[in-house]
Amino acid sequence: MNKQMIHRLLEKYRQGTCSDTEKQLLAELFEQWHAEDNIQLTDAEQATAEAEMWARLRQQLKPVRRFPVLKVAAAAVILAVLSFSTYYFLVKEDLAPEQQLQVNDVAPGGDKALLKLSNGRTVELRGDKNGIIVGAQGITYADGSDALGGKDQLDDHQVRPANVITTPPGGQYQMTLPDGSKVWLNAASSLSYPSRFGESERRVYLTGEAYFEVAHADGLRFVVETAHQEVNVLGTHFNVNVYEDEPLSRTTLLAGRVEVLNRETQKAQALLPGQQSELNGDKIAVKEVNAEEYIAWKDGSFQFNDTDLKSVMRQLSRWYNVEVVGLDRLPENRYNGKLPKDINLSKVLQVLELTSGLKFTINGERRIELMD
Numbered sequence: 001m002n003k004q005m006i007h008r009l010l011e012k013y014r015q016g017t018c019s020d021t022e023k024q025l026l027a028e029l030f031e032q033w034h035a036e037d038n039i040q041l042t043d044a045e046q047a048t049a050e051a052e053m054w055a056r057l058r059q060q061l062k063p064v065r066r067f068p069v070l071k072v073a074a075a076a077v078i079l080a081v082l083s084f085s086t087y088y089f090l091v092k093e094d095l096a097p098e099q100q101l102q103v104n105d106v107a108p109g110g111d112k113a114l115l116k117l118s119n120g121r122t123v124e125l126r127g128d129k130n131g132i133i134v135g136a137q138g139i140t141y142a143d144g145s146d147a148l149g150g151k152d153q154l155d156d157h158q159v160r161p162a163n164v165i166t167t168p169p170g171g172q173y174q175m176t177l178p179d180g181s182k183v184w185l186n187a188a189s190s191l192s193y194p195s196r197f198g199e200s201e202r203r204v205y206l207t208g209e210a211y212f213e214v215a216h217a218d219g220l221r222f223v224v225e226t227a228h229q230e231v232n233v234l235g236t237h238f239n240v241n242v243y244e245d246e247p248l249s250r251t252t253l254l255a256g257r258v259e260v261l262n263r264e265t266q267k268a269q270a271l272l273p274g275q276q277s278e279l280n281g282d283k284i285a286v287k288e289v290n291a292e293e294y295i296a297w298k299d300g301s302f303q304f305n306d307t308d309l310k311s312v313m314r315q316l317s318r319w320y321n322v323e324v325v326g327l328d329r330l331p332e333n334r335y336n337g338k339l340p341k342d343i344n345l346s347k348v349l350q351v352l353e354l355t356s357g358l359k360f361t362i363n364g365e366r367r368i369e370l371m372d
Helices: 003-015 020-035 043-060 069-080 082-091 291-299 309-320 345-356
Strands: 113-116 122-125 132-135 138-141 163-167 171-176 182-185 189-193 201-213 221-225 229-233 237-242 249-255 258-262 268-271 275-280 283-288 301-308 334-340 360-363 367-370
Touching: 003 020, 113 171, 163 171, 171 291, 182 189, 201 291, 229 237, 229 249, 237 291, 249 258, 249 291, 258 275, 268 275, 268 283, 291 301, 301 309, 309 334, 309 345, 309 367, 334 345, 345 360
Parallel strands: 132 171, 201 221
Antiparallel strands: 113 122, 113 163, 132 138, 163 189, 171 182, 182 201, 189 201, 201 237, 221 229, 229 258, 237 249, 249 275, 258 268, 275 283, 301 334, 360 367
């Protein structure tokens, strides 16, 4: 059976029009692929599959006499995560020409950023240099080459966050701060930082989203200031998501200990590893999470965990630098699983279509629209 025939079967399965024989055939194929390790499921995907399996199993998979119930259930686990494991079979491989052709397709984002220095000069940072390092002698790329072209010297007396690195929509970048702390900036984000830190604290200002690996310094706290909160640490790994178009400000702790301060109420909340704070107005809620899922973006993946379609589209908008038309009118679909960020927008939308019954289009003005 060729890929095009299997794709038709998958489409029929999604639409709920498969016959019992076709369901059995799909289940056998997926069981075979899974046994051969052609489809790899993460722990998160496996957990998602198990949670979704029973509903789909009752509605769509009816075991026939020669196909044991346990095998149907095992195959249903794989079918249940068709939402994102489909990538391995349909997206990573070539699709049929009619699905492959996307006149207005959009390429994924990449490493790009602008650096505005305290003297007003703006430098376009190279995407092939694996980030910048802010040192005592100036700013270099990770490979040691000069990032400023030898035209500027840092003001080593400047301790205010006067330099700004900004990633555009469709860009991300990483940097090492003067104290050795490492920062990964997500798309449409900015970080203001000084040429050197003072003797009382290390303070930066963030918009958007960033992951921090803070170098320990005895008695010298590290402060991430945002519009509505401050995160206070000594040395730790954590992620801060404070996009203005997201309903909540989220801080996720991977290692160490942080304190999240609500700037409006001046109330603070301590976090332990594996915890996430959600700031909403004057309230801070804390919950247990799989923290690694919240930094998948820096490692090249979209990670969705019961994520609503509006949030999914906002992430796509930032990474692919596109506009989503009618965002407020989107249905309340939710998604679980992982997708790579290095594929074209059309392929991401194809996977969403396969699992939701929705249809999207990309027009010539870099706009995603939901088709009626």
